[in-house]
Amino acid sequence: MPQSPATASPAPADPLQVRIGRQPIFDRELEVHGYELLFRGPIGDDAPATDGDGATSDTILNAFVEIGIERLTGGRPAFINLTRRFFAELPPLPFHPDSVVLEVLEDIPVDERLVEAVAGLHAAGYRVAIDDYLFESHWDPLLPHVSLIKVEINEETLDGMAQRLERLKALPVQLLAEKVETHEQYRLLHEMGFDLFQGFFFARPDVVQERRLAESTLVVTRILSRLHDPEVTIEELAALIGQDAALSFKLLRLVNSPAVGLRRQVESIHQAIVLLGLERIRAWATLFALAGRGDQPQELLNLGLVRANLCERLARETGLGRPDTAYTVGLLSVLDGLLSVPMAQALEELPLPEEVRAAIGRQEGDYGRLLAQAIALDQGVAVAVDSLPGLDPARLTDLFIESSEHAFATLAAL
Incomplete structure (x- = not known):
C-alpha cells in the first residue's frame, strides 16, 4: 500500500x-x-x-x-x-x-x-x-x-x-x-x-485575532473583492482598474516590460486582459493594490511573486490544476502578511473560489499540494518523495531558481 x-x-x-x-x-x-x-x-x-x-x-x-x-x-x-x-x-x-x-x-x-x-x-x-x-x-x-x-x-x-x-x-x-x-x-x-x-517579523506579523482592518485596508479589500468576483466581465474589470490611475499605470508598465515578453505594445487595460487573460490580470492588480498601501516590506511582494511563479511552473510540469489559478494561489499566499491580519480573516474579505481558499488556508487539494511544495522549496525544507510525482529534486531546484529570477525581474519592472 x-x-x-x-x-x-x-x-x-x-x-x-x-x-x-x-x-x-x-x-x-x-x-x-x-x-x-x-x-x-x-x-x-x-x-x-x-x-x-x-x-x-x-x-x-x-x-x-x-x-x-x-x-x-x-x-x-x-x-x-x-x-x-x-x-x-x-x-x-x-x-x-x-x-x-x-x-x-x-x-x-x-x-x-x-x-x-x-x-x-x-x-x-x-x-x-x-x-x-x-x-x-x-x-x-x-x-x-x-x-x-x-x-x-x-x-x-x-x-x-x-x-x-x-x-x-x-x-x-x-x-x-x-x-x-x-x-x-x-x-x-x-x-x-x-x-x-x-x-520572521515580516512574514509572520504579530496580530490580534479580533484586530479591525484600518480604513486604507478596507478600501483595498473592496477593490480586491470586485476583482475576484467570478461574475465580473472583462469590461467591468477594465473599468474598475481604470478608476485608479496609479494602478492602471503600474499594470500597463509591467505588461509592456521585458519581464512579460509580449511582442506587441499594449495600450489599454482591456487589451491587456484580452492578451493575458482575466486570471493573470487579477493577480497582478491584486499585487499592485496591496503594494500601493506602502506600509509592508517589499520582500513580501517578492516572496508572493516567487511562490506565484513557482506554483505556475509546478502546475505546468505536473498537470495539476490550471497554471493561472496556481499563480494566483502562490501570489495570495502572503495575503495575511500584506494585510497584517490572520489568514482566515484575510480570506473572508475576498470572494475567492473554494479551491483557492482551501489551498491557501489549509493547503488542501491539488493547488494546496503545489503551494506546499513551493513553500518547502522557498524555506529549504525537504518534502515527501511522492508529494509531486515525476519531479526529481534537481528539477525542483531549477524551477525555484527560475521563479526567483523571474520575481526579481518583475519587481524591477514595477
Whole structure:
C-alpha cells in the first residue's frame, strides 16, 4: 500500500543537488537591504552541518558558481558566514567587496591572527560583521575593524538593550537586530536606532485575532473583492482598474516590460486582459493594490511573486490544476502578511473560489499540494518523495531558481 504524502519517507539525499537558504535583511524603511545565505544540504539530508569549513565552501561555490549570486540576491549584498579557517588562511575570495558582507561566527575564538585577518579585509574594502553579538568583552579587539554588528534579540537581551547600545552607537558601524520575531520587537528596536533588521517579523506579523482592518485596508479589500468576483466581465474589470490611475499605470508598465515578453505594445487595460487573460490580470492588480498601501516590506511582494511563479511552473510540469489559478494561489499566499491580519480573516474579505481558499488556508487539494511544495522549496525544507510525482529534486531546484529570477525581474519592472 503506497504511503500518503504526510507519512512518506523523505527523498534520498542527492549529492549533486544544489540548495541554498536565504533570509532577507531589511533597512529602517523595510526595504530589502540584502540576504543572508544559509547552507542547505541536498534534499533528503536534513542533518545539521558538522563540517563548518565544508558548509562555508559549499555555500560560496553554490551561490557564485552553480547558481549565480545575481539570481539569488537581485544585486543586493549577500551575507555569508565564514569559519576561522577562511579568515586565518585568507584564501582568494571569489567576489567583489561590494557584493558581500563576511560574518564572523560567534564560536570563533578572537585572537591576534583573527584580528589581523579581519583588519586586512576591512582595509581592502570588505565589510565584516560580528554575528550573534551579546555585548561580550572578548569581541572588543575586533570592533575597530568591522562594519556591522549583528545583535541577537530575545526577551533577555531586550532588557536594558537601549543603555548597552550607547557604546556601539559611538562606533562607525551599522547595527543589525537579528532574530526579530514580532512587530512589537521591530518597533522597539527601530526606536532604539538599529539600522538593519532580520527575522520572521515580516512574514509572520504579530496580530490580534479580533484586530479591525484600518480604513486604507478596507478600501483595498473592496477593490480586491470586485476583482475576484467570478461574475465580473472583462469590461467591468477594465473599468474598475481604470478608476485608479496609479494602478492602471503600474499594470500597463509591467505588461509592456521585458519581464512579460509580449511582442506587441499594449495600450489599454482591456487589451491587456484580452492578451493575458482575466486570471493573470487579477493577480497582478491584486499585487499592485496591496503594494500601493506602502506600509509592508517589499520582500513580501517578492516572496508572493516567487511562490506565484513557482506554483505556475509546478502546475505546468505536473498537470495539476490550471497554471493561472496556481499563480494566483502562490501570489495570495502572503495575503495575511500584506494585510497584517490572520489568514482566515484575510480570506473572508475576498470572494475567492473554494479551491483557492482551501489551498491557501489549509493547503488542501491539488493547488494546496503545489503551494506546499513551493513553500518547502522557498524555506529549504525537504518534502515527501511522492508529494509531486515525476519531479526529481534537481528539477525542483531549477524551477525555484527560475521563479526567483523571474520575481526579481518583475519587481524591477514595477
